[in-house]
Amino acid sequence: MRIALGVEYCGTAFRGWQSQAGGGTVQDALEAALARIAGGRTGVLCAGRTDAGVHATQQVVHFDTDAERPLTAWVRGVNSHLPDGVAVRWVQPVDEAFHARFSARGRRYRYLLLNRPQRPALWQGRVGWFHGPLDLAAMQAAAARLLGEHDFSAFRAAECQAKSPIKIMTQAMVRQCGSLFVFDFEASAFLHHMVRNLVGTLVYVGKGAQPAGWVDALLQMKDRKLAAPTFSPDGLYFRGPVYEPHWGLPEGGDEFLDGVLT
The missing domain is CATH 3.30.70.660 (Pseudouridine synthase I, catalytic domain, C-terminal subdomain)
Incomplete structure (x- = not known):
């Protein structure tokens, strides 16, 4: 099964998105939390890598898993194992043809x-x-x-x-x-x-x-x-990738940014 997640994070305390030696990245934190729910290593692919100190209101990732879990486990369960500054916003099962990076237009x-x-x-x-x-x-x-x-x-x-x-x-x-x-x-x-x-x-x-x-x-x-x-x-x-509507992924995620500007 292929699953997509919408993730937000404050990049201040992280060394960027992409996993690297010594850890300390958003990807490292997310994969570790997913592994706790999936019962084994779970690698993710993202829509767009961000540098150290850069934030995201809607990073989109996808991963493949054989673990059968209620959808809420990929949100509440994963969030319970994530450090402060990172949170899963939503979960969506997707077609295996979907790719967080390459499907973005x-x-x-x-x-x-x-x-x-x-x-x-x-x-x-x-x-x-x-x-x-x-x-x-x-x-x-x-x-x-x-x-x-x-x-x-x-x-x-x-x-x-x-x-x-x-x-x-x-x-x-x-x-x-x-x-x-x-x-x-x-x-x-x-x-x-x-x-x-x-x-x-x-x-x-x-x-x-x-x-x-x-x-x-x-x-x-x-x-x-x-x-x-x-x-x-x-x-x-x-602020996130732009996908064609047929993928059926949630839009938005800018409530924080829009709220501070009104």
Whole structure:
């Protein structure tokens, strides 16, 4: 049987999603909890790997198991064995053709940036921070230039293992809610550090260091060294993959993010 899970986590205390030597990752914690319920090792595959410090409101994973358990066991039971900061939100049996990563036709990210002179305390680790004033209209104009199919090499980390830097950006928006700037991105897929590099570049435009047209030049030159530095992981949230409706998976999972912005 193939099962899909929707998982949320706060990445502050973890070394990222992907399992690695020494443990301490979200995948390590989830697989250990699943093994307690399944009665044996249970490996999972995710929709999108996240770096250390990055959060997720709807990470989707799938796994195969012969263990016959009530569906509630994969939620309540697994959650009882997970550490603070990680929780299974939902469970759904899926067709064996479903793959959490390869069945996704898109992925969504949100970055929360606190813009005030003082660093965050209550939201430490949950938002990025920039101390100087930012021009919303300039950042919106720059973000609009990211839409469409582009070679995003200028926003790609050196260690990125993606086969191609060409991606299709279907959403690139910036809005302001008081002292909080909200960056929303949706694309066919993302390169390593791509969202954090995009936010860094938009902040450079917002603070007046570069014009909005700088984004066009960066896309054309395809040189990571010419773009802005990589922004902090603290404010980055993986909002989940986008699947075709026929898979029947729950949508949403953004109650937390949407609630703080109303």
